[in-house]
Amino acid sequence: MIDPETLRTANAWPFEEARKLVARLERTGKSEILFETGYGPSGLPHIGTFGEVARTSMVRHAFRVLTEDRVPTRLVAFSDDMDGLRKVPDNVPNRELLAGALNRPLTAVPDPFGTHESFGHHNNARLRAFLDRFGFDYEFLSATDCYRSGRFDETLLAVLERYDAVMAIMLPTLGPERRQTYSPFLPLHPVTGHVMQVAIEERNVAAGTIVWRDPATGERHETPVTGGHAKLQWKPDWAMRWVALGVDYEMAGKDLIDSVKVSGQIARALGAEPPEGFNYELFLDEAGGKISKSKGNGLTIDEWLAYGTPESLSLFMYNKPREAKRLHFDVIPRHVDDYLTFLEKYPGQEGRLQLGNPVWHIHGGRPPEAELIPSGGNGPGTTLSFSMLLNLVAVANSEDPAVLWGFIRRYAPGVSPQTHPRLDRLAGHAVRYFRDFVRPAKTYRLADEREAAALRDLDAALAGHMGSTDAEALQAVVYEVGRTHFPDTSGKSKSPDGRPGVLQTWFATIYQILLGQDRGPRFGSFIALYGVAETRALIAKALAGDLLREHEAFLAERR
RNA sequence: GAGCGCGUAGCUCAGCCGGUAGAGCAACUGACUUUUAAUCAGUGGGUCGUGGGUUCGAGUCCCACCGCGCUCACCA
Numbered sequence: 339m340i341d342p343e344t345l346r347t348a349n350a351w352p353f354e355e356a357r358k359l360v361a362r363l364e365r366t367g368k369s370e371i372l373f374e375t376g377y378g379p380s381g382l383p384h385i386g387t388f389g390e391v392a393r394t395s396m397v398r399h400a401f402r403v404l405t406e407d408r409v410p411t412r413l414v415a416f417s418d419d420m421d422g423l424r425k426v427p428d429n430v431p432n433r434e435l436l437a438g439a440l441n442r443p444l445t446a447v448p449d450p451f452g453t454h455e456s457f458g459h460h461n462n463a464r465l466r467a468f469l470d471r472f473g474f475d476y477e478f479l480s481a482t483d484c485y486r487s488g489r490f491d492e493t494l495l496a497v498l499e500r501y502d503a504v505m506a507i508m509l510p511t512l513g514p515e516r517r518q519t520y521s522p523f524l525p526l527h528p529v530t531g532h533v534m535q536v537a538i539e540e541r542n543v544a545a546g547t548i549v550w551r552d553p554a555t556g557e558r559h560e561t562p563v564t565g566g567h568a569k570l571q572w573k574p575d576w577a578m579r580w581v582a583l584g585v586d587y588e589m590a591g592k593d594l595i596d597s598v599k600v601s602g603q604i605a606r607a608l609g610a611e612p613p614e615g616f617n618y619e620l621f622l623d624e625a626g627g628k629i630s631k632s633k634g635n636g637l638t639i640d641e642w643l644a645y646g647t648p649e650s651l652s653l654f655m656y657n658k659p660r661e662a663k664r665l666h667f668d669v670i671p672r673h674v675d676d677y678l679t680f681l682e683k684y685p686g687q688e689g690r691l692q693l694g695n696p697v698w699h700i701h702g703g704r705p706p707e708a709e710l711i712p713s714g715g716n717g718p719g720t721t722l723s724f725s726m727l728l729n730l731v732a733v734a735n736s737e738d739p740a741v742l743w744g745f746i747r748r749y750a751p752g753v754s755p756q757t758h759p760r761l762d763r764l765a766g767h768a769v770r771y772f773r774d775f776v777r778p779a780k781t782y783r784l785a786d787e788r789e790a791a792a793l794r795d796l797d798a799a800l801a802g803h804m805g806s807t808d809a810e811a812l813q814a815v816v817y818e819v820g821r822t823h824f825p826d827t828s829g830k831s832k833s834p835d836g837r838p839g840v841l842q843t844w845f846a847t848i849y850q851i852l853l854g855q856d857r858g859p860r861f862g863s864f865i866a867l868y869g870v871a872e873t874r875a876l877i878a879k880a881l882a883g884d885l886l887r888e889h890e891a892f893l894a895e896r897r
Numbered sequence: 898g899a900g901c902g903c904g905u906a907g908c909u910c911a912g913c914c915g916g917u918a919g920a921g922c923a924a925c926u927g928a929c930u931u932u933u934a935a936u937c938a939g940u941g942g943g944u945c946g947u948g949g950g951u952u953c954g955a956g957u958c959c960c961a962c963c964g965c966g967c968u969c970a971c972c973a
Contacts, residue, residue: 349913378973421973513971572973592901593968619902620967662902662967664909672909672921694913725921729935745935817931826932845933859934 341689345404348693351659352393352400358614359401359587363409366611370410373398374585374613375476376576379419379444379461381427383468385639385665386621389655390589391415391474393618396656396699397587403703413476414583415469419444419458420481420569422524422533441532443569445482458482472648484582486566493582494563496608497522497574499543503607504574511600522574523548525561533569573597577604580613589616619658621665637665645771646670647763652700653677667775674724674764682708682721709758711750722750722761727768732776734867735853737769744867778896780854782886789847790881792823797877804870812870813862820844851880854889 345353359371375390377383391413398411420443426436432450436457439447444458454460458480466478484490497504504522512520521538525548540549542560548568549560561567570578576597579585590598595617602612642651650673657663680697684705692698697705711722730745742765747753755762785793796819806812820840824847849858858864865873879885 347914380973418973424972511970516971575973591968594973595900596969597973617901622967660902669909675921691913726935732934813931839931842932849933855934857934861933864934 344689344693348400348690350400350694350699352396352699353404353693355397355587355614355616356401356404359397360404362586362611362614363405368584368586370412371398371401371586372584373411373413374580374583374588375413375415376588376590377415377417377465378421379417379458379465380421380423382429382461383465383639385637385642385651386591387465387468388472388639388651389618391469391476392472392652392655393616393659394587394589395474395702397589397616399699399702413474414479414585415465415476416479416481416579416583417458417462417465418481418575419462420485420533420566423447423457441530443482443526443531443533445480446531479583481569481579482566484579485569488565490578490582491564493578493608494568494570495543495546496581497570497578498541498546498548498563500607501541504604507600507603507607508573511596520571521548521550522571523563523568524571525550525559525568526566527552528559528561573601574604576601577608577612580605581608581610585613587614587616589618592617592619617660619660619662622662623664623666637667641667642670645767645774646674647677647767649697649700650674650677653680653696656696656699671724671728671771674767678708678721678723681705682710684708709760711753711758711761722746722753722764724764724768727764728771728776731765731768731772732855735858735864736868737773737777739765739769741868742769748863748867778893780889781850782854782880782889783850784883784886785847785851785881788823789851792819792844792847793851793877793881795819795822797874800865800870800874800877806870807866809860809863809866811862812865813860816848816861816865852876852885854885 362368363371373394375387375394377387394413398413401409402411422441423436423439423444424441426433426440430436430450432452435448435450439457444461445456447457449455449457449460451460454463462478462480469476501522505520508520508522509517519535519537521536523538524533524535526532527534534550534552536550536553538548538550539558541547542549545562546564547560547562549558551558569575580588580601598612598615598617602615605612639651645667650670653676654663654665654669654673663669677697677700680695684692684695684697685707687695695705708721710720727742727746731742734741734745736742739762743755746761746765753761755765796816799815799819800812803812803815817840824841824844826839826841845858845861846856848861849855868876876885879888
């Protein structure tokens with residue numbers, strides 16, 4: 339139970355939104371609150387779809403807490419699947435199948451994947467699978483079902499009746515030539531099944547029909563506006579849907595600000611109050627420029643989830659929805675770590691701060707306990723950060739999680755995938771990050787004669803330590819070999835017993851030739867964890883030029 | 898043209914209901930008994946875009962201006 343005063347002053351944005359709904363409830367006397375998110379099924383669900391549903395769910399949760407769950411709420415994911423197919427998407431198979439179905443409602447277009455009743459049904463199923471994957475609580479609604487079942491009929495007839503008022507709102511928003519043929523109703527052609535964009539010649543309010551002419555044949559048709567024989571044009575459609583379903587809240591991107599305004603006016607013309615709204619900012623690409631679908635500079639949800647957790651993505655969506663934010667790979671590690679930090683801080687916060695903590699909103703008020711690792715003292719421990727993991731993977735120089743875990747355990751004794759399953763998943767993300775960003779950036783080179791001789795000596799010296807995991811002893815071996823081949827004669831560095839030290843060149847050599855990078859781990863520790871035999875094999879491959887060849891093959895394969 | 902947003906340390910950004918500016922990274926110093934990764938401790942660094950206003954007090958609220966970005970004006 340949260341203190342009412344704390345709730346009243348909670349100023350996280352989902353609460354600000356929820357308060358708008360409380361006020362609306364008092365105004366309208368409604369007995370439930372309906373949230374809607376829209377989806378256009380001519381494409382697959384994407385990261386924006388996730389963001390809209392996630393954010394709406396956060397508002398919904400804040401509202402439920404604010405009203406102590408005394409007001410029922412629903413979230414409808416509405417698919418605009420009666421929309422006509424405008425062009426053939428280029429990311430589907432059997433494109434010729436779609437080419438023959440242009441202008442037909444998406445639910446009357448064959449499924450190019452051959453798995454569902456129609457293209458619209460296919461994408462609807464993908465949407466639901468997508469939302470289910472994240473555990474969202476929602477009801478799915480199909481526009482086609484709503485139109486056909488008669489659920490929209492009453493409101494459609496109201497649009498017909500108030501046709502002039504709707505036109506008066508729409509016409510000023512249109513260009514001169516579009517004005518000539520504009521109609522809020524789009525009849526379905528009785529023969530071709532096409533969604534027709536034609537002028538309405540007559541309308542018969544009593545019969546509930548519109549009369550139009552087929553531009554191709556000149557034939558006159560009279561079509562009922564009800565029963566799925568006609569649909570509405572975009573903005574009137576949105577308004578009609580709000581009115582018919584009783585939508586109280588719907589977010590939209592900033593690109594839809596004008597549409598929201600116009601649809602709101604239409605909703606009022608139909609005698610209803612438009613829903614409360616919220617305009618979120620669009621995402622930017624790597625360079626802060628706009629995201630263009632054709633350029634493909636956006637980030638897909640799968641890409642995010644390859645390197646980051648779903649919670650980190652939720653955090654990204656929670657943060658500053660009104661600001662344009664860069665949505666690119668490089669923001670992922672930070673969001674993963676910010677999430678971990680918020681989660682760790684949560685239990686120690688007082689209620690007021692907890693309500694402003696993103697994890698409260700991300701987890702519906704019940705964030706899980708943080709996975710801590712021993713911090714040495716008697717304290718509760720600390721979170722192993724993702725940036726640290728990324729460093730450890732780079733140090734481990736391996737895509738094998740077991741090797742990575744070797745390094746993790748060295749840092750945090752007693753920790754394992756069994757005791758820290760979420761850390762294990764993070765380790766998986768770190769490995770992928772290594773593979774896709776760190777490894778490609780490596781540049782191996784061949785050893786020259788002097789370096790090759792040194793490496794051969796190192797190999798021979800290591801032969802006497804097979805099986806050793808003594809990092810210090812192994813480090814001493816590395817230094818001893820270095821002293822022979824790369825002595826520091828300047829006198830600046832010395833060994834503990836006063837002999838000459840080793841040039842940094844020796845270590846640079848090791849890293850550049852064996853690891854393909856300029857810097858690296860303390861090499862004795864690396865050998866201890868990586869294995870003496872494995873290290874010797876690594877040296878052999880380097881001397882044979884295989885590391886360089888393999889890396890070039892790896893790079894070539896990625897292209 | 899209309900609308901939305903941004904401008905705070907070298908970089909990326911936090912700054913809630915106004916109360917003398919913070920983090921991460923980078924840099925620098927030191928510790929970890931041998932100049933390397935990591936880790937830990939510490940240091941330096943900011944006219945808070947500009948100009949006004951409200952206020953005892955403004956990064957924070959209001960107005961104007963400058964700069965930057967995006968969106969909409971055809972389709973959903």
